[in-house]
Amino acid sequence: MDIFSQLNLSTDKFFQELNESKEIIRTSWSYITGTLDAALKGQDSKSLLALIPYIEQGEGTPAYEHIGESRQILRILHIVRLELTYQKTPFFLHCADKDSLMEKYMLSLFALRRLFFRLSEDSVKEAEDWLLRNKLSVFAIYVIIQEDFIFADNALYGKIAELCSAYWDDGDKQLFLSLTAGN
Numbered sequence: 001m002d003i004f005s006q007l008n009l010s011t012d013k014f015f016q017e018l019n020e021s022k023e024i025i026r027t028s029w030s031y032i033t034g035t036l037d038a039a040l041k042g043q044d045s046k047s048l049l050a051l052i053p054y055i056e057q058g059e060g061t062p063a064y065e066h067i068g069e070s071r072q073i074l075r076i077l078h079i080v081r082l083e084l085t086y087q088k089t090p091f092f093l094h095c096a097d098k099d100s101l102m103e104k105y106m107l108s109l110f111a112l113r114r115l116f117f118r119l120s121e122d123s124v125k126e127a128e129d130w131l132l133r134n135k136l137s138v139f140a141i142y143v144i145i146q147e148d149f150i151f152a153d154n155a156l157y158g159k160i161a162e163l164c165s166a167y168w169d170d171g172d173k174q175l176f177l178s179l180t181a182g183n
Helices: 003-041 045-056 061-066 068-085 098-117 121-134 138-147 154-164 170-180
Strands: none
Touching (some): 003 045, 003 061, 003 068, 045 061, 045 068, 098 121, 098 138, 098 154, 138 154, 138 170, 154 170
């Protein structure tokens, strides 16, 4: 069997499995989004963090495997777990629902990418202003950079450290330097 035939067979199999699992996927996604909305409305960190095992090992796994947005949600939940463990302001603060949480994540990602690509002075200035207004934790910045394939260099890390030093304490600055030292 040639590669083209194997690819067609593999694609057909994937879509057949997807069709057979669509109700399970829909149910797990509905639970994830409903839990997020309720937890964010009440700023309930325990309910948010309870989604991690649900997505990674429980009934939420089908949504994780088939809905790309669920990967970002899981990434955010891991950020929040780190922030709460180290008593930092959680990423979800001021997010009232899943949509506002995802918007904050995407705007954070775009701001970091604007700093990295430096397409124009205005673009960089907007990114800097956004990061100064939104006060992301060391964990949020580091995880977003690592997980969303921003190939950061020392110049980017230096710029972030300079910007965020306006609201990071000395421990945050040291942690950021240690996390980025090997990159």
